[in-house]
Amino acid sequence: MTSIAVNACSVRATLGNAEILHDVSLALPMGRWTSIVGPNGAGKSTLLKVLAGLLPHRGSVALLGQPLPSYSARARAQRLAWLGQNESAGDDLTVWDVAMLGRLPHQSWLAPPSEADRAAVEIALKSTGGWDWRARSLGQLSGGERQRVLLARALAVQAQVLLMDEPLANLDPPHQADWLGVVRCLLESGVTVVSVLHEISMALHSDEMVIMAAGRITHQGISADPATHRALEAVFDQRISIHPLAGQWVALPN
Amino acid sequence: MNVRQATVLVWVLLLLALGLTALGICVGSAGFENLLQPLLNPLDDPEQTAMAQQIVWDIRLPRTLGAWAAGALLGLAGALAQGLFRNPLADPFLLGSASGASLGVALALAAMGSAGGMMGDGLAFSVFGTGWLTRLGLTGAAFGGAVLAVFLTLALSKGVQHTLRLLLAGVVVGVVLGAMTHLVLLWSPESLQAMQAFMLGSTAFVGWTAFAVMAGVWLLASVAGALLARMLDGLSLGEATAHSLGLPLVPMRLALVAVLALATGAAVAQTGLIAFVGLAAPHLVRSVVKTTHGRLILLSSLMGGVLLMAADTLARWLIAPQELPVGVLTAVLGGGYLLWLMHRGTRGGGLSL
Numbered sequence: 001m002t003s004i005a006v007n008a009c010s011v012r013a014t015l016g017n018a019e020i021l022h023d024v025s026l027a028l029p030m031g032r033w034t035s036i037v038g039p040n041g042a043g044k045s046t047l048l049k050v051l052a053g054l055l056p057h058r059g060s061v062a063l064l065g066q067p068l069p070s071y072s073a074r075a076r077a078q079r080l081a082w083l084g085q086n087e088s089a090g091d092d093l094t095v096w097d098v099a100m101l102g103r104l105p106h107q108s109w110l111a112p113p114s115e116a117d118r119a120a121v122e123i124a125l126k127s128t129g130g131w132d133w134r135a136r137s138l139g140q141l142s143g144g145e146r147q148r149v150l151l152a153r154a155l156a157v158q159a160q161v162l163l164m165d166e167p168l169a170n171l172d173p174p175h176q177a178d179w180l181g182v183v184r185c186l187l188e189s190g191v192t193v194v195s196v197l198h199e200i201s202m203a204l205h206s207d208e209m210v211i212m213a214a215g216r217i218t219h220q221g222i223s224a225d226p227a228t229h230r231a232l233e234a235v236f237d238q239r240i241s242i243h244p245l246a247g248q249w250v251a252l253p254n
Numbered sequence: 255m256n257v258r259q260a261t262v263l264v265w266v267l268l269l270l271a272l273g274l275t276a277l278g279i280c281v282g283s284a285g286f287e288n289l290l291q292p293l294l295n296p297l298d299d300p301e302q303t304a305m306a307q308q309i310v311w312d313i314r315l316p317r318t319l320g321a322w323a324a325g326a327l328l329g330l331a332g333a334l335a336q337g338l339f340r341n342p343l344a345d346p347f348l349l350g351s352a353s354g355a356s357l358g359v360a361l362a363l364a365a366m367g368s369a370g371g372m373m374g375d376g377l378a379f380s381v382f383g384t385g386w387l388t389r390l391g392l393t394g395a396a397f398g399g400a401v402l403a404v405f406l407t408l409a410l411s412k413g414v415q416h417t418l419r420l421l422l423a424g425v426v427v428g429v430v431l432g433a434m435t436h437l438v439l440l441w442s443p444e445s446l447q448a449m450q451a452f453m454l455g456s457t458a459f460v461g462w463t464a465f466a467v468m469a470g471v472w473l474l475a476s477v478a479g480a481l482l483a484r485m486l487d488g489l490s491l492g493e494a495t496a497h498s499l500g501l502p503l504v505p506m507r508l509a510l511v512a513v514l515a516l517a518t519g520a521a522v523a524q525t526g527l528i529a530f531v532g533l534a535a536p537h538l539v540r541s542v543v544k545t546t547h548g549r550l551i552l553l554s555s556l557m558g559g560v561l562l563m564a565a566d567t568l569a570r571w572l573i574a575p576q577e578l579p580v581g582v583l584t585a586v587l588g589g590g591y592l593l594w595l596m597h598r599g600t601r602g603g604g605l606s607l
Contacts, residue, residue: 094544
């Protein structure tokens with residue numbers, strides 16, 4: 001059987017005074033791609049932050065079989081990479097510098113970048129198409145280009161578990177397709193991928209789906225399973241429906 | 255590419271500093287032509303030569319180098335503050351830490367002044383005293399005041415996320431601490447006159463001791479800045495991302511506040527309140543080259559040194575043989591620069607500030 005990469009048990013999290021996650025438990029299988037979907041305000045991003053150890057919470061989260069707090073910050077950062085949405089980004093840094101920051105967990109303090117670091121950054125930038133403008137500063141890029149650089153930053157960590165919050169925001173269709181290719185590559189090399197997605201048709205390409213509403217998980221299952229499709233249609237108020245098309249599942253508005 | 259630009263800028267700024275040192279020695283109430291002759295021909299008139307040597311060596315050289323060191327400290331503090339608060343308007347002056355430092359100096363003066371009075375030894379204690387203990391004591395007091403002010407500002411603004419709240423809090427803390435400084439001075443009128451030059455910001459009384467203190471702190475702060483630079487780069491991607499990269503945010507922030515306060519305190523304790531150098535230096539560097547914090551900190555420091563040196567020379571020359579307090583000049587020039595930055599920011603539609 002597949003083992004579990006990230007395991008959350010009775011997680012509750014609050015932002016301000018409002019409880020965002022109510023007693024959420026889930027297990028994310030190792031080496032698989034899980035998509036978290038649901039309407040706005042369902043708590044998807046909060047859940048992702050909790051899984052990444054970025055938010056205080058009640059309940060427990062385990063990464064690769066060990067409780068998350070038992071890792072040192074550095075050891076955790078080497079194993080788990082997180083790509084946020086709408087994070088501020090240093091406009092003055094060059095694309096290369098930003099991607100190199102993904103290597104921070106692997107570099108000793110003050111050490112110059114090693115060959116492995118350079119190679120990792122080059123692979124990451126090439127796979128997201130940012131290699132050609134590696135000398136430009138982030139402030140000169142468009143929203144989509146910037147998103148691809150930040151994605152490269154997360155890829156450069158080369159972590160076993162990669163959490164991405166709306167990685168397709170601002171990306172044009174060809175680069176959304178590229179992103180799918182990147183994820184498939186990661187899965188082949190055994191990386192566990194977790195993504196919060198609003199593009200349901202893209203999310204349907206994943207292995208498993210976690211469907212959330214109002215701070216709870218309403219369904220977790222295989223993406224190709226009709227039961228998952230029914231749950232998806234239900235969580236979006238029957239406003240969309242899932243259809244097969246050209247060997248893929250697509251979500252169409254009703 | 256950026257590395258080469260940065261290297262070129264380092265050399266340009268170093269050369270400018272060298273040129274301004276030479277210029278700074280020449281400008282003053284006694285023109286250089288009057289000094290050159292006795293210096294070159296010491297046999298003609300030994301008395302004249304001794305005086306010329308004194309003017310150059312004991313007065314102009316330390317104050318010129320002191321202007322550089324103070325500017326370098328403020329530039330460095332500005333670059334650190336802008337990186338730490340991820341806010342391009344952060345500046346030791348705007349965050350209130352400079353006012354805190356001057357309150358520390360005023361308190362130290364009042365305390366030491368009354369102590370001296372009680373001992374009745376008639377020891378003239380002055381804000382521009384040259385003794386090592388005086389300088390280090392004042393620097394320490396300024397450091398304490400600066401730390402206090404930064405924490406007050408942060409407490410009032412409840413974090414660093416909101417630019418407006420941070421700036422408002424900084425202004426409030428600056429005004430309140432400034433008022434307290436004046437109150438302290440009212441209680442000890444004997445230090446009032448010395449403090450006046452100090453409040454306006456002046457390099458006129460910087461001697462070798464003051465320069466040495468600033469240079470020492472600058473070296474220390476530069477090393478600390480270099481050690482923390484990569485973390486500032488990480489922080490520029492946002493707090494959550496920095497955290498996810500395993501950076502120790504809390505100790506790192508504390509260390510940065512300490513270095514920031516130390517640099518500000520050292521500069522304020524020797525030269526008083528000199529506004530806008532810390533704000534302008536990093537902006538000027540960024541307008542030339544976009545680079546990582548490691549280089550930005552060094553370049554801002556060099557830029558700040560050159561800025562204050564130039565302002566100091568200008569302040570001595572504009573209404574010669576009298577001179578302007580350099581703080582007045584930087585406030586006028588820096589205020590104009592800030593207005594221009596804001597204007598450019600709004601015209602561009604985006605928030606370039």
